[in-house]
Amino acid sequence: MASIKDVAARAGVSVATVSRVLNSHPSVSPEARARVLAAVDALGYRPNAVARSLRTDQTRTLGLVISDVLNPYFTELARSVEEEARALGYSVIIGNADERPELQDHHVRTLLDRRIDGLLVSPTDGGSPLMLDAARAGTPMVFVDRWIPGVDVPVVRADGRAAIRDLVAHLYGLGHRRLAIIAGPAATTTGSERVEAFRDALREHRLALPEAYIGHGDFQADSGRRSTEAFLALPEPPEVVFAADNLMALGALDAIRAHGLRVPHDIALAAFDDIPWFVHTDPPITAIAQPTGELGRAAVRALVDRIEGRPPQSVTLPARLVVRSSCGEHAPTRRSNP
Amino acid sequence: MASIKDVAARAGVSVATVSRVLNSHPSVSPEARARVLAAVDALGYRPNAVARSLRTDQTRTLGLVISDVLNPYFTELARSVEEEARALGYSVIIGNADERPELQDHHVRTLLDRRIDGLLVSPTDGGSPLMLDAARAGTPMVFVDRWIPGVDVPVVRADGRAAIRDLVAHLYGLGHRRLAIIAGPAATTTGSERVEAFRDALREHRLALPEAYIGHGDFQADSGRRSTEAFLALPEPPEVVFAADNLMALGALDAIRAHGLRVPHDIALAAFDDIPWFVHTDPPITAIAQPTGELGRAAVRALVDRIEGRPPQSVTLPARLVVRSSCGEHAPTRRSNP
DNA sequence: ATCCTCCGTGTAATCGATTCCAGGGGCTCG
DNA sequence: CGAGCCCCTGGAATCGATTACACGGAGGAT
Structure with a gap:
C-alpha cells in the first residue's frame, strides 16, 4: 500500500x-x-490512520459498550450513536457486553488500548475497578441509559418514573390489583430504578409490592421466562406482569404461553422499552417507549463536547407510555400510537 | 498515559x-x-495498540460491514462474528450500511484506512469499484450471506433453495395457488436468488409467478408495506405473501392489518429469516431459518485462515423451513420447533 | 539599494512500539 | 589458558504520518 x-x-x-x-x-x-x-x-x-493517530494522539473514534446487541433497544441506540458520530466526524467501535461484566471489561480494555478518544458506556454492573479508574484517569466518558452513581461522568438517559406511574394508573383503572415486576439486576441503575418507581406508583394506589412479586431477572429472555414461571407457581399469582425490558417480556410471553394461559385474559403483560414487534405480537404489547434515537444523539454530543474541551451536559429525557391491548381491553386513556 | x-x-x-x-x-x-x-x-x-499496529503492520482487527443493524438477523450474525473473532484473538469493528451503497463504501473506506487485517462483507449492492479494488488489491476478504459474483472471494452463506421448495410445497398443500413474493434488491444475491428459487419451486407445481406478484423491496419494513399494499390493490390479490426478509414481513403485516385483513384467514404470510419474535406475532409466522450463528463463525474462520496464510474455504449451509400458523392451519408436515 | 517580511518548502524530530545487530560476560571445551 | 558459544541486554533503525524550525527567494517599504 x-x-x-x-x-x-x-x-x-x-x-x-x-x-x-x-x-x-x-x-x-x-x-x-x-x-x-x-x-x-x-x-x-x-x-494510514494508524500512523496518523500515533502522531496526533487522537483516533477520531468513539467506543460504545452496550449491554446486549441482541436487544433491539440497544441496537437502535447503537445506530443513532453511529449516525451522530459520523456527522461529527467520528467513527464508532461497538463492544457488546452480553450483560456480562467481565466481557464489558474486556471491551473497555481493548477500546482503551486502541486509544479511542472517548467512551460511551451503558454499564452492566455497578462499575468495575477498570472503568472507575478510566473515569478517574480522565478518559472522556459518558453513560447512556444506565449509569454508575458516585462517578463524575455525564449521564444521558430516559426518566421512566412518570411513564411507570401512567402505566400503573392504567393497570389500576383496568381493575388490576396484584401487580408483579420482573426487575433487572440490582447492580444496574435501570434495574433498581424501575422497581423503585413501580413500587412508588403502587403506593399511590395503596397497593403493596410483596417480595414474591419481584422477579430478579438479568435483562435476558431466559430470566423473564423463569421469573414468570415462579409467579405462575404462586398460590396467588399476579394479575399483571411488568417486565423491565423487552427481552424479559419475550421470555414472559413464552412462559405464559407454555402454561396455556392467554394474554390479557388470564394475565396481563407490559414491558419497558418499546420495539416495532410489539405492535404485532399476540396481543400487541403495552410498553413504555424511550426516545432512543434522541438519547443516542445526545450522548454523542455530550461526549464530543467533553473530548473537544467544551463542558458536557447530562441529559434526561422523558419516556412515555404506549397503551396497546396486552393489559386488558377497555382502554379508557388511550394514548397509543398505531 | x-x-x-x-x-x-x-x-x-x-x-x-x-x-x-x-x-x-x-x-x-x-x-x-x-x-x-x-x-x-x-x-x-x-x-499502545496504535503504535504496535504501526510497527507490526497488523491490527488484529476484523472489519464487518453489515447491511442493516436494525435487522435481527444481522445483529445475531454480528454477535457470533465477534464471539468467534474474540476466541481467535481478534477484535471486530462493525460498520452498518443501512442498505445504502454509499454508506457501505464509507465504512469500507474507513475500515481500510484503519488497516484492519481483514474484511467481512455482506454487500448491499453489486459491488462498488472501491470494494472490487480492495478485493483485487489483495485485502483479505470474505463475503457473508450475500456475495458479489465474479470476484475471487470466499463466500459463507446459507442455501435457501431447498427450504423455499419446502415452503412452496407446504403452501401448495394448504391449497394456496396465487403466491406472491416481496423480493430484495436485484443487485443483491439474496435479492435475486430467493425470487429464482421461489419461481423454480412454483414451476414444479405448474404455477406461474406473474410480474404483478413480484414486489420490489429493499429489505426494509417500509418497502414490505408498500409492496403488500400494491398486492392488495390488485384485481386478483395473492393468497400468500412471501417476504424475502423479516423486516419486509413486518411491513407486510402492518399493511395487511391496516387493510383490516387477517392472517392467515384472509391472506397467508411467510418470511425468509426466522427471529425469536415470530413465535409471538399474531399469528406466529412461518419462516425459513438460517443457521446464523454457524454462518458467522464459519465466516470468521475463513477470514482468519486467509489472513494467516491458510487457504480459506467457502461454506454453504442449508436453511430450513419452520412451519407455524401464518399460512393456514392444517399443518400436515409439521417440522416446527417451539 | 538595503532591509524586513512573508511565503513556500524541506529537513528532521517525534509519537510508541518492535526487532536487528552488536557486544559484554560467563561457561564449556580443547 | 584461550577460543568459541550462548545468553542477556541495550542501541538504534523503523513503521507512516505531523509539525517545529530553518532557509531561500520574492516583494514591499524606506
Whole structure:
C-alpha cells in the first residue's frame, strides 16, 4: 500500500508538503497542490490512520459498550450513536457486553488500548475497578441509559418514573390489583430504578409490592421466562406482569404461553422499552417507549463536547407510555400510537 | 498515559527488554522479567495498540460491514462474528450500511484506512469499484450471506433453495395457488436468488409467478408495506405473501392489518429469516431459518485462515423451513420447533 | 539599494512500539 | 589458558504520518 513517501516522490515534493496538502494547510502553492493531488490520485493513496493517530494522539473514534446487541433497544441506540458520530466526524467501535461484566471489561480494555478518544458506556454492573479508574484517569466518558452513581461522568438517559406511574394508573383503572415486576439486576441503575418507581406508583394506589412479586431477572429472555414461571407457581399469582425490558417480556410471553394461559385474559403483560414487534405480537404489547434515537444523539454530543474541551451536559429525557391491548381491553386513556 | 519508556525507566532496563517481556520473548532473565512486570503493574501500563499496529503492520482487527443493524438477523450474525473473532484473538469493528451503497463504501473506506487485517462483507449492492479494488488489491476478504459474483472471494452463506421448495410445497398443500413474493434488491444475491428459487419451486407445481406478484423491496419494513399494499390493490390479490426478509414481513403485516385483513384467514404470510419474535406475532409466522450463528463463525474462520496464510474455504449451509400458523392451519408436515 | 517580511518548502524530530545487530560476560571445551 | 558459544541486554533503525524550525527567494517599504 502506497505511503506518503511514495506520493512525495511521485509529485517531486517532500513528505511535509504532501501532508500539508492533505490537511489543507494554507501555505502550499497551487502548483504543488495540484501535483500532490495528481499523485494521490494516481497511486490511490489513502493516509494510514494508524500512523496518523500515533502522531496526533487522537483516533477520531468513539467506543460504545452496550449491554446486549441482541436487544433491539440497544441496537437502535447503537445506530443513532453511529449516525451522530459520523456527522461529527467520528467513527464508532461497538463492544457488546452480553450483560456480562467481565466481557464489558474486556471491551473497555481493548477500546482503551486502541486509544479511542472517548467512551460511551451503558454499564452492566455497578462499575468495575477498570472503568472507575478510566473515569478517574480522565478518559472522556459518558453513560447512556444506565449509569454508575458516585462517578463524575455525564449521564444521558430516559426518566421512566412518570411513564411507570401512567402505566400503573392504567393497570389500576383496568381493575388490576396484584401487580408483579420482573426487575433487572440490582447492580444496574435501570434495574433498581424501575422497581423503585413501580413500587412508588403502587403506593399511590395503596397497593403493596410483596417480595414474591419481584422477579430478579438479568435483562435476558431466559430470566423473564423463569421469573414468570415462579409467579405462575404462586398460590396467588399476579394479575399483571411488568417486565423491565423487552427481552424479559419475550421470555414472559413464552412462559405464559407454555402454561396455556392467554394474554390479557388470564394475565396481563407490559414491558419497558418499546420495539416495532410489539405492535404485532399476540396481543400487541403495552410498553413504555424511550426516545432512543434522541438519547443516542445526545450522548454523542455530550461526549464530543467533553473530548473537544467544551463542558458536557447530562441529559434526561422523558419516556412515555404506549397503551396497546396486552393489559386488558377497555382502554379508557388511550394514548397509543398505531 | 504511561509508555514503554516509563516502564523501562522504572524497571531500570531498556525498552527492548520491556518489549521482550511483553511479547514473552524467551531470552529475558527472570530478574529482569520480574522487575518489568512490577513496573508494568505499578504504572498500570498498557501497550499502545496504535503504535504496535504501526510497527507490526497488523491490527488484529476484523472489519464487518453489515447491511442493516436494525435487522435481527444481522445483529445475531454480528454477535457470533465477534464471539468467534474474540476466541481467535481478534477484535471486530462493525460498520452498518443501512442498505445504502454509499454508506457501505464509507465504512469500507474507513475500515481500510484503519488497516484492519481483514474484511467481512455482506454487500448491499453489486459491488462498488472501491470494494472490487480492495478485493483485487489483495485485502483479505470474505463475503457473508450475500456475495458479489465474479470476484475471487470466499463466500459463507446459507442455501435457501431447498427450504423455499419446502415452503412452496407446504403452501401448495394448504391449497394456496396465487403466491406472491416481496423480493430484495436485484443487485443483491439474496435479492435475486430467493425470487429464482421461489419461481423454480412454483414451476414444479405448474404455477406461474406473474410480474404483478413480484414486489420490489429493499429489505426494509417500509418497502414490505408498500409492496403488500400494491398486492392488495390488485384485481386478483395473492393468497400468500412471501417476504424475502423479516423486516419486509413486518411491513407486510402492518399493511395487511391496516387493510383490516387477517392472517392467515384472509391472506397467508411467510418470511425468509426466522427471529425469536415470530413465535409471538399474531399469528406466529412461518419462516425459513438460517443457521446464523454457524454462518458467522464459519465466516470468521475463513477470514482468519486467509489472513494467516491458510487457504480459506467457502461454506454453504442449508436453511430450513419452520412451519407455524401464518399460512393456514392444517399443518400436515409439521417440522416446527417451539 | 538595503532591509524586513512573508511565503513556500524541506529537513528532521517525534509519537510508541518492535526487532536487528552488536557486544559484554560467563561457561564449556580443547 | 584461550577460543568459541550462548545468553542477556541495550542501541538504534523503523513503521507512516505531523509539525517545529530553518532557509531561500520574492516583494514591499524606506
